[in-house]
Amino acid sequence: MSPQKRNHYQQSRRHFLKQSAILASTLPLSGSVPFHAFAGDRQYQQDKNLHWLGEHAPKRTRGVTWGVPWSKGELKETNALTLVAPGGGTLPSQHWVTARWPDGSVKWSAHAAVLDQENGKAALVLRKGGSSSHTGDEAIAVREDDDIIQVDTRSMQCVFSKKGNILIRSIHQGKQTTVTDGQLVLQWQNLPEQTMGEPLLSEELRSEIHETVVEHQGPVRVVIKTTGIHHSDTGRELLPFTVRFYCYLHTAAIRMVHTLVYDADEYKDFIHGLGMQFTVPMTDALYDRHIRFCSEDGGVFGEAVKGLTGLRRDPGKEIRDAQVAGKAAPPVSTFNSRVANGLPYIPAFGDYSLTQSTPDGFEIRKRTSSGHGWLACAHGRRAAGCGYVGGANGGIVFGIRNFWQSFPAQIDIRHAHTDAAKLTLWMWAPDAPAMDIRFYHDGMGQDTYEKQLEGLDITYEDYEPGFGTPYGIARTSELEICIVDRTPTHEELALMAKHIQDPPLLVCAPIHYQQSGVFGGAYTVGPPKSNAEKAIEAQLAFYIDYYKKQIEQHRWYGFWNYGDVMHNYDQDRHVWRYDVGGYAWDNSELSTDLWLWYYFLRSGRHDVFRMAEAMTRHTGEVDVHHIGRFSPLGSRHNVMHWGCSAKQLRISTVINRRFLYYLTADERIGDLMREQIEAAHTLKQIVPGRKVGQIAAKDDSKVSMSFGTDWGALASAWFTEWERTGDEKVKQRLLNSMRSIGNQPHGFFTSSANMDLNNGMFERVKHQHIRVSHLSAAFGLAEICTELIGSLDVPVFTKAWLQYCAGYNADATWQKKHLHQTFKTPNLGQGHSKLTAYAGWFLKDRALKERAWKEFYAGAAGMKLGIPPVVLVRPPEVLSQREEAPVSTNAVAQWSLAAMQCLAFAGDAIDGDVGHELED
Incomplete structure (x- = not known):
């Protein structure tokens, strides 16, 4: 830190301590209010031990990117970091900063390395000190001109286009061309299916590049980003796309992250196929060309x-053994002469298709060529979406991640009997019915707000004409191709498929996440210390395991569905309420995402990470409008992910995305977070409470905004952008909003006000009314406020938040004393026990901590302590066997977050015998 910065920091610190003293004297609560920044463990360690998520280390050379948190003040920059192998040697790696603490020190760093089986035998170490050696031939080479970008990983040479319809022009290994013409293909038709008397029109669209740039470049990892749209010969344009290509040093693989944004008319445009296509040169003899698919x-x-x-x-x-093994057959001269002479009469099957039309069934077919019939080759339950096409002397391994989970999906190989095979990785299978995402009913006469509220009352669906459109939603898929110099053995291919489907990832031990102080320290790690903690731990684990089973038993899979869970259960039909208005898909309701991520941080469980990852991909893409009139708001829970007319920031909130971004440095998640920075502008046209009396601000530069679900989401976006980039303008808007909330007549109890879109300042309201919504702190507000208070010097905000935390569940006596008026105790009392616990922790007030546990155990609008009974329901009562327990996703998510945060903030006040009494 420079002398000028150090002096400024010391002055700011003195000012903050002074303001804290003033705050302590004026806060209408017992106890003092010292500054509590989550600085993490001051026992800084020189080394950071890393291990493989789920002990799933790579068995082959593979590029890996991961994130590591640091305590405040622990690390100034990443340029002195080195990655140390189990044997003590230094591994080629690169390091960059993804977030900083307020003092400028590193909060999160990202790292890339190329690792293999030797690196997975013991823990890797990230060490402070030393220097990297990535110059000359040890680094990826990148060259570009007006037309192309060339990337040389030292194991392959790739040429990416800057214009035209071909994204990947070629991939070479030395003088040998292994792949050409990588492009996107989209099949369009005017009807969802053939209808008698109506012409079925169809058209093929291809990718058209708008821009290709080097988004990230380092010695080990390069990211090429291409944006564009699908375009046809007739001028039709649909579905803007972004494809990121990830290349790593000394690897011959490209990982692709493909994102489409839906900009079609769902009543006129039906997508019949969506894929990435490559041309694969074929030079081996026909009997030495091989096709492989993995289950x-x-x-x-x-x-x-x-x-x-x-x-x-x-x-x-x-000869037979060689062919089965994928090796080159001996010369034809060694063949049985009758076979050698008969080779022209053995059919060559040039076309193969693998189609996963449901989560429970795939089919492999083949034919000789177009114009001839298909033969059924094989059937199975779930395909891995991975395989190989090429010859004994080499080809490509390919894969679509989460293949069967994202059905309908398909892989086509065409013309493998010619000198150029076509490989198409279909993210939407052309052999499946066309994509039909029209709204599921005609509105049923709900043409006024009054009727819509009546509909909400019966089916919990918040309907409004024109709001149930998928326009602007997105979907991100992951694909991979790998160049190999021979046909892989079955064992090798199965291993490669596993790496594509479950990519190896380096993570830290849970204790390191906790001690670093990231994510507000709102969780604990380590074994339970009492019977009460044991009971809570058991129940936390039960809910995770129960929902894992529900995902499988009820098949919550599909291109637009994978990653989400459902909201409520129908005990009569023994199904989740998939067809009942607002009770179907959850869409992050009451912080399901946060539940999974905080549980991963404290447990380190591999399966929980994958659940949370899939949910983040889904809720950040499908549940949010990225273009159009609703952009960038999310949609409340509904039968269709985009169906609800409640377009709100509480669903698109950045706080649900930050975990995956910091743990993996995923650039697409970075896009999703950044698009939320100016989200408040959309609330001018889409007023969240328009049906219940909320009025838009008359001033065009201001917007009516709640301090809970609206501002909490906006604060998450601003805070995250500031810690990622150091943007002082964003920080100032955040500070202005925090101060002006604190300066309201009753702080957070004032509930809402008009905010200036330019500077983030809320108008001070003129009334003294108190309004308390049970939803305000149920969508990440508590979690982001914890981080804000631990990072920023805004005493008046801290006072207002602590008042809200202590007062939400307080009795009328407290309300009258501190607010000079009373309000009806709101819903979700158990979920809000975490607020009471936080206030108790901050103020060092044991009475508040003990009250938090009473609120938690009381279970108001939540769950009682104890694992709920599970009933196994079997056919013929149901279609297939399933487990049932009296749970709802809202209650489970809020119970789990309250449990984890009460343990973190009030764990020293828990009654250690509660769990024992429950067992008795």
Whole structure:
């Protein structure tokens, strides 16, 4: 830190301590209010131990990117970090900053390295000190001109286009071309299916590049970002796309993150196929060309284009064995002469298709060529979406991640019997019904707010004409291709498929996440210390495991669905309420995302990380409008993810995305967070409470905004942007908003006011009314306020938040004393026990901590302590066997967050015998 910065920091610190003293004397609560920044463990360690998520280390050379948190003041910059192998040697790696603490020190760093089986035998170490050695031939080379970007990883040379329809022009290994013409394909039709008397029109669109840039460049990792739209020869344009290509040093693989934004008319445009296509040169003899597909359980389907097994005449065991193994067959001169002479009469099957049309069934078919019939090759339950096309002398391994989970998906290989095979990785299968995402009912006469509120009362669906459109929603898929110099063995291919489907990721131990102080320290780690804690731990684990089973038993899968869970259960039909208005898809309601992420941080569980990752991908893309009149707001829970007319910041909130971004440095998640910075502007046109009396601000530069679900989401976006970039303008808007909330007549109890869109300042309201919504702190407000108070010097805000935390569940006596008026005790009392616990922790007030536990155990609008009974329901009562427990997703998410935060903030006040009494 420079002398000028150090002097400024010391002056700010003295000013803050002075303001804290003033705050302590004026806060209408017992106890003092010292500054509590989550600075983390001051016992700084020189080394940061890393381990593989789920002990799933790479068995082959693979590029890996991950994130590491640091305590405040622990690390100034990342340029002196080194990655140390288990044997003590330094590994090639690169490091960059993804977030900083207020003092400028590193809060989160991101790292990239190329690792293999040798690096997975023991913990890797990230060490402070030393220097990196990535110059010359040890670094990826990137060159560009007006037309192309060339990337040389030292294992392959890739050419990316800056214009035209071809995204990847070519991939070479030395002088050998292995892939060409990588492009997107989209099949459009005017009807969802053939209808008698109506012409079915169809058209093919191809990618058209708008821009290709080097988004990230380092010695180990390069990211190429291409944006564009699908375009047809007739001028039709649909579905803007972004594709990121990830290349790593000394690897011959490209990971692709593909995002589409839906800009079509769902009543006129029906997507019949959506994929990424490549041309693969084929030079081997037809009997040395091989097709492979993998199943989820490690099985491999393997055939040659021209088969030499099962013939009437035996070519010889050595020849048969070579073909089955994918090796080059001996010279034709060594063949049985009758087989050699008969080779022209053995059919060459050039076309193969693998189609996963449901989560429970796939089919593999083949034919000789177009114009001839298909043969059924194999059937199975779940395909891994991975395989191989090429010859004994090399080809490409390919894969679509979460293949069967994101059905309908398909892989096509065409013309493998020619000198150029076509490989298409279909994210939406053309053999499946066309994408039909029209709204599911006609409105049923709900043409006024009064009727819509009546509909809400019966089905919990907040309907409004024109609001149930998918326009602007997005979907992100992950694909991968890898260049190999021979046909992989079945074992090798199965392993590669596993790495594509469950990519190895380096993580820290839970204790390190906790001690670093990131995410507000709102969780604990380590074994339970009492019977009460044991009971809570058991119940936390039960809910995770129960929802894992529900995802599988009820098949919460599909292109637009994977990652989400459902809201409420129908005990009569023994199904989740998939068809009942607002009770169907959850759409982050009451912080389901936060529940999973905080539980991962404290447990380190591999399965929980994957659940949370899939949910973040879904809720950040499908549940949010990224373009159009509703952009960038999210949609409340509904039968269709985009169906609800409540377009709100509480769903698109950045606080749900930050975890995945910081743990993986994923650039697409960075996009999602950044698009929320100016989200308040949309609230001018889409007033959240328009049906219940909320009026838009008359001044065009101001917007009516609640301090809970609206401002909490906006604060998350601003705070995250500031810690990522150091943007002082964003920080100032955040500070202005915090101060002006604190200066309201009753702080957070004032509930809402008009905010200036330019500077973030709220008008001070003229009334003295108190309004308390049970939802205000149920969508991440508590979690972001904890981080804000631990990072920023705004005493009046701290006072207002602590008042709200202590007062939400307080009795009338407290209300009258501190607010000079009373309000009806709101809903979600158990969920808000975490607020009471936080106030008790901050103020060092044991009475508040004990009150928090009473509120938690009382279970108001939540769950009682104790694992709920589970009933196994079997056919014929139901279609398939399933487990049932009396739970709702709202209650589970809020119970779990309250449990984790009460343990973190009031764990020393828990009654240690509660769990024992419950067992008795």
